[in-house]
Amino acid sequence: MKMEDTMKLQSDIINLIKEKTPQYSDTLISYIQDIEDNRVSNSNANERLMSNIERMVLEENRGEASDN
């Protein structure tokens, strides 16, 4: 889906999320956009989010393993 096709968030919301979590703001913003988008069911939105989070956990574990 093109970026222009997605629902945009009000800029105050985006700024607040970026302020609170610069590292994961994209993930969260995409998730809220999916929730708002009536083309995307909540379960699909949740699936997408969980696969993003799993990737983050894997990267963390990889990072810990390489430190060890």
Added chain:
Amino acid sequence: MIIKLIKFSDFRQFYGEHEIDFGIGNKNTTLIIGANGNGKTGIFRALMFVLYGDTLLDQDNDAADINIINLDKLDENKNSPVKSKVELIFEYNNENYLIKREIVGIKSGNKTKTKKTEPELYIIETQGELSPYTKEPVQLFINRILDPKIREFFFFDAERMQLLDTTKSKKSLSEEIQEGITRLLQIKYLQEAINELDKLKRNKQREINKQVNSKDIDDKSREKEELQDKVKEYEGALEILRREKRDIDTEISAIQIELSKNNEIKELQDKITDKRIILNKNKENRGLHKEKISEKLKEGIQLLGKDILLKNEQNFRDYLDKSSDNIPLALLEQSVDQDSCALCKADVKKGSVQYFSIKKLIDNYKSSELTPIINDILTTSSNLGPRVIPYKRDVEKLLKELAANQNDIYETQLAIETLEEQIKEYASNVDNLTILEKQLKDFEKDSKDYSEKISINESQIQLRNDKIESIDKEIEELTSKFVKVKKDNALKQYLDDFKTILEDTMKEYSYTITLELSDEIYDTFMNLLDKKDSINYKEVTINDKFEIKLMNRIDQNVIQDLSMGQSQIFTLAFILSLAKLASKGRNEINFPLFMDTPFARLSRENRNNLIKNIPSLTNQWILLLSDTEFTSNEKELFEKYNQVGKLYLLNNYEGRTTIEAYNKLSELDLEGY
């Protein structure tokens, strides 16, 4: 969203094909003028039909009376299908689209059967070719652009649209407003995301618990679930309590406003009460005065005889001289007893000559019965003399005081009568006032009771939530010891962190955006309102339940006291402000403001303010005006502000409407229209 062109054929009064171009850019105002019945609302219907498939509007009472397909066309083609079609070209997200929708009807005898077709949507490519839009169902796309639940805010039927329509229940009003605010400002979607994250988190925890298979964890999970159920119960009860308290508080505000209008009556009543206290006091004093005068008069009876006494004083003295009992017997006896003369103190020893002389007087003493009386009279007469003047003075003083008191009583009674006459003018309100005051007391007591119950509920919820939190920590601690669930724990932690971030975001955002919205609504309302009215209002407030209040200078919510016209302007201010804030960073939110007969209820100054300000507050302004709403005043103003991009006049001849386009306002002459 920018609407560019609408075409319709055989739609309502519009026989044959017609089209309307809409003003855009810095000439974003479109005027469509027509007398009642000429088809203005028909254009509004065409827009609702093509976008949402609506064949009815809110104002329609009886579905059977609304014919979408032109009746003449149906009559001309009896028993054959007749198609009524509407097409709309619009721009959204820098892309141009064409949407079309049709309705087909067959008239047989007196009955007409109709069927709507599915809408078709095309992307208009750069060269003008049409590519069908296939990414998703058309209606889904349109609803995504402008959610049907909030479209009424932008397609403004002024005859019907009142944010504060008192014919609607309070519940449905606040739900509509809440819907508008939470959708457009995206608070709804933040909350939905939070709820989903919560569900994901719980599911993940359940998965972890299953894998771990620990009795301790199971017990704690069960305990937690029981607590959560209890919390839900309390939250349900709390919601009801809060709603009921809100209703009561609304009643209280309404009564307070009513009572304040009746302050004059209350003041009059208080004055009457004060006057009655004074009157009673004066009457008491009058009683005292009367007693004093009565006593004084008794004293004065003696003075009545004074002149007579004076006249006869000499006669009395002569009588005493002649009588032999000038010396009272008591003195003679005293002289003998005390061995000395009671008068001159000479010795009167027993056996002396003087002794025997006095004894002889005693033995021969014959008193005259008159002597003591005459003596009394003479004494009284001599005492009366000096008393006359002071007595007269006293009596005069008492009489003056009595007169003054009587005058006070009279004046107070007159004042009371005057006040009672004034109150009679408000006769019917006096009883209401008493009833309202009683109701207010009862409601205030109820409100206080509700506050207490709400507080108890809240603390019960907090208690259980604290316990739930502590159980969660215990469960986490127990599960973290199990290596096999380490990854799931990590996932759950992310979900938890994201949920917290979004909760904080929503809290801050809701708080600041509703403050901004309140200020924006107030500023816009002040700009659009008559100057003489605008000084009455201090601010707009929106609480966390999205209830809107308009506060006057003495901190009363006067939103229910707005006139129809003011209410309409307030609604406009709300819509424009909401759209402005919602569109921060999102151009696609800027919807056209489509207004059907907007000026009917507005004063001249209101209309002027709208014409001056609205083009700059919205993307596009499309007005359907009746001929009576478009006077020379409006024409001059539209010319002055030079925002009108397109101008049309609807003419109706024998039931068929035609659309006449004008290039300039100056060309339009409604004389004899």
